[in-house]
Amino acid sequence: xxxxxxxxxxxxxxxxxxxxxxxxxxxxxxxxxxxxxxxxxxxxxxxxxxxxxxxxxxxxxxxxxxxxxxxxxxxxxxxxxxxxxxxxxxxxxxxxxxxxxxxxxxxxxxxxxxxxxxxxxxxxxxxxxxxxxxxxxxxxxxxxxxxxxxxxxxxxxxxxxxxxxxxxxxxxxxxxxxxxxxxxxxxxxxxxxxxxxxxxxxxxxxxxxxxxxxxxxxxxxxxxxxxxxxxxxxxxxxxxxxxxxxxxxxxxxxxxxxxxxxxxxxxxxxxxxxxxxxxxxxxxxxxxxxxxxxxxxxxxxxxxxxxxxxxxxxxxxxxxxxxxxxxxxxxxxxxxxxxxxxxxxxxxxxxxxxxxxxxxxxxxxxxxxxxxxxxxxxxxxxxxxxxxxxxxxxxx
Amino acid sequence: xxxxxxxxxxxxxxxxxxxxxxxxxxxxxxxxxxxxxxxxxxxxxxxxxxxxxxxxxxxxxxxxxxxxxxxxxxxxxxxxxxxxxxxxxxxxxxxxxxxxxxxxxxxxxxxxxxxxxxxxxxxxxxxxxxxxxxxxxxxxxxxxxxxxxxxxxxxxxxxxxxxxxxxxxxxxxxxxxxxxxxxxxxxxxxxxxxxxxxxxxxxxxxxxxxxxxxxxxxxxxxxxxxxxxxxxxxxxxxxxxxxxxxxxxxxxxxxxxxxxxxxxxxxxxxxxxxxxxxxxxxxxxxxxxxxxxxxxxxxxxxxxxxxxxxxxxxxxxxxxxxxxxx
Amino acid sequence: xxxxxxxxxxxxxxxxxxxxxxxxxxxxxxxxxxxxxxxxxxxxxxxxxxxxxxxxxxxxxxxxxxxxxxxxxxxxxxxxxxxxxxxxxxxxxxxxxxxxxxxxxxxxxxxxxxxxxxxxxxxxxxxxxxxxxxxxxxxxxxxxxxxxxxxxxxxxxxxxxxxxxxxxxxxxxxxxxxxxxxxxxxxxxxxxxxxxxxxxxxxxxxxxxxxxxxxxxxxxxxxxxxxxxxxxxxxxxxxxxxxxxxxxxxxxxxxxxxxxxxxx
Numbered sequence: 001x002x003x004x005x006x007x008x009x010x011x012x013x014x015x016x017x018x019x020x021x022x023x024x025x026x027x028x029x030x031x032x033x034x035x036x037x038x039x040x041x042x043x044x045x046x047x048x049x050x051x052x053x054x055x056x057x058x059x060x061x062x063x064x065x066x067x068x069x070x071x072x073x074x075x076x077x078x079x080x081x082x083x084x085x086x087x088x089x090x091x092x093x094x095x096x097x098x099x100x101x102x103x104x105x106x107x108x109x110x111x112x113x114x115x116x117x118x119x120x121x122x123x124x125x126x127x128x129x130x131x132x133x134x135x136x137x138x139x140x141x142x143x144x145x146x147x148x149x150x151x152x153x154x155x156x157x158x159x160x161x162x163x164x165x166x167x168x169x170x171x172x173x174x175x176x177x178x179x180x181x182x183x184x185x186x187x188x189x190x191x192x193x194x195x196x197x198x199x200x201x202x203x204x205x206x207x208x209x210x211x212x213x214x215x216x217x218x219x220x221x222x223x224x225x226x227x228x229x230x231x232x233x234x235x236x237x238x239x240x241x242x243x244x245x246x247x248x249x250x251x252x253x254x255x256x257x258x259x260x261x262x263x264x265x266x267x268x269x270x271x272x273x274x275x276x277x278x279x280x281x282x283x284x285x286x287x288x289x290x291x292x293x294x295x296x297x298x299x300x301x302x303x304x305x306x307x308x309x310x311x312x313x314x315x316x317x318x319x320x321x322x323x324x325x326x327x328x329x330x331x332x333x334x335x336x337x338x339x340x341x342x343x344x345x346x347x348x349x350x351x352x353x354x355x356x357x358x359x360x361x362x363x364x365x366x367x368x369x370x371x372x373x374x375x376x377x378x379x380x381x382x383x384x385x386x387x388x389x390x391x392x393x394x395x396x
Numbered sequence: 397x398x399x400x401x402x403x404x405x406x407x408x409x410x411x412x413x414x415x416x417x418x419x420x421x422x423x424x425x426x427x428x429x430x431x432x433x434x435x436x437x438x439x440x441x442x443x444x445x446x447x448x449x450x451x452x453x454x455x456x457x458x459x460x461x462x463x464x465x466x467x468x469x470x471x472x473x474x475x476x477x478x479x480x481x482x483x484x485x486x487x488x489x490x491x492x493x494x495x496x497x498x499x500x501x502x503x504x505x506x507x508x509x510x511x512x513x514x515x516x517x518x519x520x521x522x523x524x525x526x527x528x529x530x531x532x533x534x535x536x537x538x539x540x541x542x543x544x545x546x547x548x549x550x551x552x553x554x555x556x557x558x559x560x561x562x563x564x565x566x567x568x569x570x571x572x573x574x575x576x577x578x579x580x581x582x583x584x585x586x587x588x589x590x591x592x593x594x595x596x597x598x599x600x601x602x603x604x605x606x607x608x609x610x611x612x613x614x615x616x617x618x619x620x621x622x623x624x625x626x627x628x629x630x631x632x633x634x635x636x637x638x639x640x641x642x643x644x645x646x647x648x649x650x651x652x653x654x655x656x657x658x659x660x661x662x663x664x665x666x667x668x669x670x671x672x673x674x675x676x677x678x679x680x681x682x683x684x685x686x687x688x689x690x691x692x693x694x695x696x697x698x699x700x701x702x703x704x705x706x707x708x709x710x711x712x713x714x715x716x717x718x719x720x721x722x
Numbered sequence: 723x724x725x726x727x728x729x730x731x732x733x734x735x736x737x738x739x740x741x742x743x744x745x746x747x748x749x750x751x752x753x754x755x756x757x758x759x760x761x762x763x764x765x766x767x768x769x770x771x772x773x774x775x776x777x778x779x780x781x782x783x784x785x786x787x788x789x790x791x792x793x794x795x796x797x798x799x800x801x802x803x804x805x806x807x808x809x810x811x812x813x814x815x816x817x818x819x820x821x822x823x824x825x826x827x828x829x830x831x832x833x834x835x836x837x838x839x840x841x842x843x844x845x846x847x848x849x850x851x852x853x854x855x856x857x858x859x860x861x862x863x864x865x866x867x868x869x870x871x872x873x874x875x876x877x878x879x880x881x882x883x884x885x886x887x888x889x890x891x892x893x894x895x896x897x898x899x900x901x902x903x904x905x906x907x908x909x910x911x912x913x914x915x916x917x918x919x920x921x922x923x924x925x926x927x928x929x930x931x932x933x934x935x936x937x938x939x940x941x942x943x944x945x946x947x948x949x950x951x952x953x954x955x956x957x958x959x960x961x962x963x964x965x966x967x968x969x970x971x972x973x974x975x976x977x978x979x980x981x982x983x984x985x986x
Contacts, residue, residue: 047699091616091643161642161658167674167699183702183960242660244911249652268645268659269652297753299662300734304921311914325911327660408886414984469883469892471852472861496848496885500864503816503852512817512946515847538952539844540736543747546951553946563981589861589895593880598889607905610983634979664758664843664904667982669975685736685758685843688982690975691961700961706978707961714968715975722976 011037014378017199017209018042019186019223022053023162024355025215026169027366031374033176038378040178041209042170043201045185049166051293052217053362055238055332056162057265057274060364061100062125062154063116064258065109065278067361072119074368074385081367082160085168092168094161098266100256101139102152103317104129109260113152120154127154141252142245142320159256159265162363189226189352196227196351211377213353218293218333220343220356227352231343232394235333236288238360239302240274241310242267243324261313270327273310277360282338293333301331334360337394344369344389345376353377354391398554400433401426402487404478405450405458406468406497410442412449415493415562420453422491422520422565429522430530432488435459436575437481439474441466451573458577459485463585468497470588475504480583482509487555489532491520494559506557514547514558525551534558540685605654608637611665613656613683616643617672617693617712624649626716627671633720639663641673657682671712673700723776723871725767726827727800728838728851729760731784731791736844740954747952756791759839759904761798766869766902767837768799768910773871777801779830783811783822789925797912797920804830808929810937815945820853822940825933827858830926833897835879840865840901848901855899862899863892867906 016032018025021044029042044050059066060079067075082093104110113129120127129152130136133145139153170180185202189212198208214231216223224231254266264273282288286305306329314322336359337343343357355373358365372383401423406413416436423434435457436450443460450458459481467474478501482490492498494516506513519535534547534556549556605611612631618624618640624647631638639656640649656663664685671692683703691704692712701707708715731754739748756764767778780795782788783806792803804826811822827833836858838851848864855862866881867889881900883890894900912920930940938944964974 047702050699091646094642096642096646164674180697182697182699244660268655270659270661272660295752297734300753300755307914307917311918314914323913323915325913326917327911328662469863469890471864472855475856496865496883499848500852500862503820503849504856504862506817506849506946507820507853507856510817510946512815513847513849514947515816515845515849533950534947537955538846539733539738539747541955542736542738543740544953544955545949546953547947548950549947550945563984589898590863591893593891593893596889596891598884598887604905604908606908609905610979662758667979669979688978689961690978692971692975701963702960704961707963708971708975709963709965710968710971715971718969718972719975722972 013037013039014211015039015209016041016211016213016377017207018213018215019199020044020215020217020219021048021166021170021180021182022051022215022217023049023056023166023362023366024217024358026166026173028213028215028355028370028373029173029178029180030169030176031370032377033173033178035374035378040173041207042173042178042180043184043186044180044182047182048170048180049163052332052334053162053166055240055330056360056363057263057272058094058160058162058363059100059256059263059265060157060160061102061256061258062120062127062157063113063152064100064102065112065260065276067364069112069115069119074365076123077368077371078364078366079157082165085165089168092164094164096158096266097156098158098253098255099153099155100157100258101136102258104149104151105147105260107149110149117152125154125156127152139255140257142318144317144319147316157256160363165363186226191227191349194349196349209351211351211353213355215355217335217356217358217362220335220354221290227349229347229349229352231354231356232337233290233335233357234282234288234338235291235293236277236280236282236336236359238274238277238332238334239306239329240272240332241302241329242327243271243273243321244269244327245271245321246323257318259313259317262310264318271321271324275306275309277334282336288336291333296331296333299328299330302329339394342369342389343391344373345386345391347391348395398486398488400435400485400487401430402482402485402490402555403434403436403455404490404492404498404502405436405438405446406493406495407438407440407446408468410440410445412446413493413495414567415495417449417453417567418562418565419491419493419560420455420568422560424454424568426489426520426522426532433457435485435487437478437485439463439467439477447577451575451577452570453568454571455575458575460577460579461583461585462579466592467585467588468501469592470590471500471504472590473586473588475501475508476586477583478502479505479508481580482555484580490555490557492557492559494561498559502557502559509555511553511555511557512549514549517558517560518544518564520558520560523548532556532558605637605639606661606663608663608665610634610636610667611663612636612638613668613670613673614638614640614644614649615671615673616641619643619647619649620672621713623672623713626713626720629720630716634669636667636669670700670704674698723770723774723834724832725770725776725778726833726836727760727763727767727778727780727795728823728836728854729764729780729782729791729795730757730839730842731755731782731788732757732842732844740952745952754787754791756794757839757842759841759902761839761909762904762906763837763839763902764795764798764800765907765909770835770869770871771799774873779804779833781806781823781826781830783807783819785812792925793920794912796923797917798910799916802924802926804926804928806928806933810930811940813942814940815947816847816849816853817946818940818944820850820857821935821944822933823850824854824857825935826928827854829928829933835896836860836899838899838901840903851899851901858899860897860899861894863894864901865903866900867903869900
């Protein structure tokens with residue numbers, strides 16, 4: 001018989017406190033919980049995946065304009081993580097496989113779509129660039145094919161449910177020994193000699209941590225203030241409408257529909273339409289600013305200009321649904337640094353980490369970003385993605 | 397000087413409404429402090445059974461106006477009679493069941509007497525002013541049930557009138573008949589512009605999930621293990637429409653237009669029983685203003701307990717099977 | 723037929739808490755919407771308008787920002803609107819509010835029928851409609867399910883009301899005030915086009931300078947009742963957890979449902 005012998009020294013436990021139980025916090029919590037020596041606690045002031053994550057459309061498309069092709073691996077890792085989650089337990093990622101139609105309105109967009117399709121095919125999925133306008137109309141009968149060059153189409157993707165995914169990650173993390181605290185607000189982050197040492201909560205609890213990670217998205221400015229740090233997050237408005245198509249029932253599967261200006265997807269028998277991420281101008285006060293996400297209503301809150309914008313867009317691009325009934329609307333804040341890329345990893349304060357600023361792409365980007373950030377926290381090893389999305393790029 | 401607690405003896409088809417009898421209990425609790433008499437006002441075609449029942453509930457006086465037809469829906473005429481009665485009785489307070497009839501009639505009475513009416517109280521307490529006079533603190537829910545407010549009728553405004561939510565107070569104990577009955581024959585019954593044409597039995601209409609008063613909402617837990625058949629039987633038993641979150645729609649157990657959450661529609665049933673719903677916000681945002689919300693889920697941490705009134709950590713199969721056997 | 727609809731702008735969210743020190747109400751958001759039952763009243767008005775080729779005017783009393791609710795109502799097909807906004811009339815109870823609304827209706831014109839939603843989602847008193855009727859000396863039928871108008875029986879409407887297990891057909895002489903139950907019909911939806919069109923529909927604003935009600939009749943001064951305190955429910959907002967065997971839980975569930983159903 002062999003005697004079991006310890007090989008090397010027992011790895012030191014690392015204690016990590018995560019602020020925010022949205023897609024960012026739960027996904028990071030899960031990826032950290034995969035390491036034996038991680039002790040993770042996620043603090044959520046309300047409910048898991050209940051704030052801006054719940055307002056995410058959850059589109060993780062194989063090719064669209066949400067994320068540059070440079071970050072193809074990020075996109076694919078996210079997509080496949082959720083496919084696996086869904087395969088493990090049906091509904092746990094809320095996958096609705098409607099396919100995606102990305103419309104090319106100019107040559108630059110066309111080139112991006114074509115690159116995306118090539119990458120998609122290389123990963124073993126289907127994808128095609130269609131110029132036959134009748135075929136495009138077969139996929140989406142309500143579309144206008146005037147003034148478009150063509151459209152990229154795949155049947156293999158669709159949209160997920162960010163709230164379900166966050167809850168699934170939270171459960172998986174708990175199974176691995178991580179702790180979830182809901183209804184608990186972090187009230188103070190403890191700092192000693194420019195190093196984070198722990199935090200205090202609204203329940204009066206006092207925690208010691210080696211690392212505290214800000215996963216609070218639109219709240220990051222306020223979270224940063226607790227350690228005296230100016231986290232350069234702006235808010236852009238994601239305004240959305242639920243439309244009830246004229247005639248009430250669509251007799252086709254409405255795909256995820258992407259234009260540079262807006263996107264749409266099905267929501268039951270209704271259609272969800274939202275202004276797109278990249279159509280935002282950070283210098284336009286109607287589009288962007290720094291607001292208090294706690295004041296955001298659960299529904300409503302859209303501005304009048306959005307009506308004119310959408311009417312004009314739909315009349316031109318999807319005239320078949322322009323006379324839809326407006327069921328409801330909502331407004332969400334996307335957390336954006338000025339260059340529209342996330343803030344990930346170390347900060348000037350030792351032990352204080354960021355996983356924020358996903359800018360409406362949290363559902364797409366969180367898996368790859370969390371995978372890499374967990375490695376950095378647990379092993380001290382950086383990755384090209386972490387270098388790209390590091391806070392220090394904005395510190396000049 | 398206004399004196400006495402007066403209860404509106406709402407009745408239907410010649411019988412006293414239980415909600416009105418409950419108010420006698422509320423009046424008795426006020427009397428413990430103020431020592432005032434309790435009276436009841438009756439306005440009906442067939443008064444006898446109502447008066448008989450009231451005499452055994454422990455009220456001191458019963459004021460009656462007998463009408464030729466039932467008049468509770470004719471609020472133009474009915475409110476005039478009630479206002480005339482109150483002018484004679486001069487009570488310090490009037491307690492009214494918070495029912496469609498109660499609020500419709502007494503809104504008009506309040507305007508006639510310029511005395512105010514507090515709606516849907518769930519608790520009545522007696523306060524004492526510096527000069528030793530009493531007033532009623534009228535506690536009522538506001539903004540759904542999220543906050544409660546205390547309302548008082550300004551000093552010098554009489555009677556203090558309030559409607560009280562049915563079911564808040566229990567029925568008083570039956571006593572030996574003792575009340576004095578006063579028929580107010582001088583009060584005239586005015587003409588009404590309103591006429592009851594026909595009374596038909598009502599049928600339950602639960603086709604549309606948007607207008608259903610009682611809704612059962614199934615989540616993933618209702619899809620698993622053939623639970624749906626049980627959910628359906630349960631919904632039938634309590635007369636509920638069935639809604640569901642996306643797993644139920646995806647499994648084609650319910651049509652798309654019965655999906656709760658993620659569609660933009662909000663339903664506002666009075667009663668909602670959620671079965672195996674985890675409680676993602678898109679689902680709870682699609683559901684508002686319930687008066688009773690019970691959530692059954694096997695997961696004790698389910699977010700749905702943050703929005704429900706009552707939670708049961710249990711296998712829905714076990715609860716429903718037992719329910720159907722009741 | 724000239725139709726008036728009384729609406730109220732209510733908060734989108736009833737997420738309101740009480741400041742533990744000042745006992746003032748703290749609203750999670752200030753976003754407003756048309757009270758849900760009022761949408762059912764507007765729908766009835768639209769059906770009557772289409773049948774009689776009438777005109778629908780929508781009234782509300784509230785802060786200047788309540789214009790949004792009126793525009794939303796006009797996006798649903800109401801033709802004109804009237805906003806009563808004045809600090810002097812603000813904060814009134816149901817009596818003081820009803821006096822203002824009744825006066826505004828009188829000043830605006832002649833109406834054959836005045837509709838409102840039965841109960842508001844925030845205050846839920848269900849009183850203002852009946853009080854307006856009293857003030858205008860009109861008959862009032864509350865909390866109805868449907869309205870029928872027959873041109874041959876001019877000067878009358880027929881409505882259906884539910885009471886206990888009965889469905890009651892009620893006739894009423896016009897003009898009249900009628901309050902419509904939430905869920906009694908399926909309200910139509912606005913579209914992007916009707917939303918835009920609503921921006922240029924007529925909106926009249928009244929203050930008490932026009933209505934000329936005595937200052938002691940309106941607002942807080944004209945209210946016979948006053949709010950003296952506010953507090954949060956003792957059991958907080960989280961669900962009260964019930965425990966027991968399957969049979970016990972089933973019985974508890976039945977009791978809860980029966981009790982709630984017993985209330986009218």
